[in-house]
Amino acid sequence: xxxxxxxxxxxxxIYFLLDLFTYFGLKPLFVGKWLRPYxxxxxxxxxxxxxxLYKLVQTMEAGSLFRDTSYNFYLGVFIxxxxxxxxxxxxxxxxxxxxLGIGLGRWVSxxxxxxxxxxxxxxxxARRNFMRLAAAGLASIPFTTMLYGxxxxxxxYTVNKVQLSFKDLPKAxxxxxxxxxxxxxxxxxxxxxxxxRGVQMVNEQDPDLVLFTGDLVNSSKSEVNPFIDTFKQLKGxxxxxxxxxxxxxxxxxxxxxxxxxxxxxxxxxxKYEQMNWQLLNNESKRIEKxxxxxxxxxxxxxxxxxxxxxxxxxxxxxxxxQDDDFCVLMSHDPTHWDHKVxxxxxxxxxxxxxxTHGMQFGINLPNFKWSPAQYRYPRWMGLYEEAGxxxxxxxxxxxxxxxxxxxxxxxxxxxELTKET
Numbered sequence: 001x002x003x004x005x006x007x008x009x010x011x012x013x014i015y016f017l018l019d020l021f022t023y024f025g026l027k028p029l030f031v032g033k034w035l036r037p038y039x040x041x042x043x044x045x046x047x048x049x050x051x052x053l054y055k056l057v058q059t060m061e062a063g064s065l066f067r068d069t070s071y072n073f074y075l076g077v078f079i080x081x082x083x084x085x086x087x088x089x090x091x092x093x094x095x096x097x098x099x100l101g102i103g104l105g106r107w108v109s110x111x112x113x114x115x116x117x118x119x120x121x122x123x124x125x126a127r128r129n130f131m132r133l134a135a136a137g138l139a140s141i142p143f144t145t146m147l148y149g150x151x152x153x154x155x156x157y158t159v160n161k162v163q164l165s166f167k168d169l170p171k172a173x174x175x176x177x178x179x180x181x182x183x184x185x186x187x188x189x190x191x192x193x194x195x196x197r198g199v200q201m202v203n204e205q206d207p208d209l210v211l212f213t214g215d216l217v218n219s220s221k222s223e224v225n226p227f228i229d230t231f232k233q234l235k236g237x238x239x240x241x242x243x244x245x246x247x248x249x250x251x252x253x254x255x256x257x258x259x260x261x262x263x264x265x266x267x268x269x270x271k272y273e274q275m276n277w278q279l280l281n282n283e284s285k286r287i288e289k290x291x292x293x294x295x296x297x298x299x300x301x302x303x304x305x306x307x308x309x310x311x312x313x314x315x316x317x318x319x320x321x322q323d324d325d326f327c328v329l330m331s332h333d334p335t336h337w338d339h340k341v342x343x344x345x346x347x348x349x350x351x352x353x354x355x356t357h358g359m360q361f362g363i364n365l366p367n368f369k370w371s372p373a374q375y376r377y378p379r380w381m382g383l384y385e386e387a388g389x390x391x392x393x394x395x396x397x398x399x400x401x402x403x404x405x406x407x408x409x410x411x412x413x414x415x416e417l418t419k420e421t
Contacts, residue, residue, distance in 0.1 A: 005060050011082070012053045018085040019046055022139075025092050029132055045081075052077040069190040072403030076150035079402055084143040091135035095128070149360075149404030155194040156409040157201050157397075162383060164390060165420040166349055170292035170326055173417055178328070179207035179236070180413040182354025183215040183245065183396030187223035188403060196230050198397060198410070203235055205414050209287065210236035212277065213354045214245025214301060214332030218400060221251055221268040231275045238287050242277045243298040245332040245355065246308045247400075280330065282313040284320055295321050297329040297348070303355075304335035312336055318346050328352070334379040337391045350415070351391045356380045358395040358408030371408060381408075 023042055030038035052074035059071045179202050189195055202210065217223040224231075234240050248268075253260045272279045280298025287294050302312030312331060321327065327348050329341065334353040341348050358364070358381045362371025373380040377393075384391040395411040 005057055008053070008056060008060065012050075015049070015053070015078075015082050015085070018082070018089055019049075021092075022085045022088050025088065025132060026136060029129060029136075049078060049081040069188065072188055072190065073150075075401065076146070076403040080143060080146040080150070083146065084139045087142055088135050088139035091138045092131065095131040095135075145406050146404065149406040150402075151404070153405040153409060154399050154403065155191065155198070156405065157198045157412055158409045159201060159205065159412045159414060161414045161416070162392065163416045163418060164350065165418045166326070167420045168324070168326060168349075169417055169419045170289075170294060171419060172290035172292040173294060173326075174419050176208050176289070176417045177205065178209045178211060178352075178415045178417070179205050180211045180213060180352050180392070180394050180415065181397045181411075182213040182332070182352075182394040183357060183398055183400070184212070184224075184227075184231075185215055185218050185247065185396075185398035185400045186227050187218035187220065188399050189227065192226060192230060195227055196233075198412070199230055199233050202412055203233070205412070207236045207414070209238050209296070210234050210240040211296075211328075211330055211352060212240070212242040213330050213352050213394060214243050215247045215354065215396075215398075215400075216242070216245070216272075217251065218247055219250040221264065221271060224271055228271060228274050231277070234275075234277075238289070240275070240277045241285065241296060241298060241330065242272060242279050243330045243332055244279070244281065244300050244311070246301045246303055249301065249309050249311075280317075282311075282316045284317055286320075294326040294328060297321075297327055299329070299331050299336070301332050302336040302340065303333040304339055308333065312340070314340055314344060321346065334377060334391060334393045337379065337384075341391075342386055342389060348389055350417075351389070352394065352413075352415075353379075353391065354394045354396055356393060356395075357400065360396075360399055360402055360405045360408050362407045364407055364409075 023046075026042070027035075027038070055074040056071065056078065059074075181202065251268075252264050269279060278285065280296070281300050283298055285296045285298075287296050297314075297317045299314055299317050300311035301309045303310065314329075317329075318327075323346070327346070327350075329348050329351040331337065331341070331351055331353055333355045337351050337353065341351055356373045356377050359371045359373040359376075362373070363369065364371075364381075369381065371380065379391055379393055381393050381395055384393070392413060392415065394413050395408050397410050397412070399405055399410070
């Protein structure tokens with residue numbers, strides 16, 4: 001905990017330096033009667049940012065990180081201010097590098113011609129107000145988009161429809177609709193009304209199955225309590241099913257022995273039952289329709305990173321499956337697909353994952369997609385295919401850490417299964 005607080009305070013010091021740079025960088029734009037209003041407004045907003053940092057430190061000290069929704073607000077304020085001023089620094093520094101280069105060239109030329117060292121300050125061009133305005137304009141882009149992300153973007157649910165064809169799909173499942181949601185992170189949610197709207201959007205898709213692919217909470221089972229009645233409204237003709245994500249393990253007590261841990265899990269699993277979600281922990285469920293069936297598989301979390309739980313057991317999950325069964329797998333972390341699923345002797349037709357959130361920030365256009373998530377996860381968003389097997393990575397229903405979404409809106413995925421002719 002001390003290390004986290006120390007790291008946050010160090011970031012706060014960096015912000016202080018950025019704050020001073022931004023203040024003096026913008027100041028020449030405000031002269032005469034505009035100077036005092038600028039100073040008052042600038043430092044009042046800065047004081048609120050420092051107050052937000054103070055509240056973040058308090059939250060860490062109280063051990064309620066990711067559990068207190070007020071933490072989300074203050075974190076959003078601080079990150080928005082930090083990123084905006086960092087962009088301003090970078091943009092204005094481009095001009096400063098050019099100014100220094102010109103000044104150095106002039107200084108060397110004059111020194112060689114006169115034979116003596118001259119005052120270099122007279123050779124460096126002054127900053128141009130145009131560049132100050134340009135830098136401020138660039139900084140306003142992350143400021144406005146992140147502000148939108150933490151107010152509106154975090155609940156801007158989008159429905160993404162995907163049609164998949166399989167040669168060996170049982171005929172009865174032609175047109176079968178699976179609706180996937182993932183990464184609810186209930187401890188971050190701060191609006192029952194908005195979450196209810198998202199649930200209604202899921203039900204409007206008239207799903208045959210509703211599948212949730214992990215991370216119900218951030219770090220404590222109690223976070224979902226205010227939303228149990230809301231998520232209970234989810235309805236699939238053949239049921240609602242779920243698996244665990246890495247965050248669902250973080251609230252397990254480290255003291256009290258095995259009895260305390262078992263008690264935690266018993267209470268946590270009861271919450272899934274209250275929502276009418278069947279939890280599949282390395283298990284399979286036979287979904288029957290018109291005398292035919294498909295196998296729905298669910299594994300516990302398995303992540304390639306050394307810090308993620310590796311509880312998923314695909315072999316155990318497949319115990320009651322036949323070689324020719326059509327299989328749909330729920331596995332929270334998409335790295336499981338690369339490391340365990342693709343090369344498994346059993347052909348897994350479709351794997352559904354989440355976990356990455358698309359980093360909650362990026363560009364998602366029809367012909368261009370980018371997010372910092374792609375530098376961490378090879379399979380970070382959308383549909384992938386290899387060896388006749390599909391993986392779909394959902395961007396998530398909720399949010400974590402940064403209390404918003406920019407470009408990577410929360411996703412409701414509708415997967416329609418069809419038989420290839």
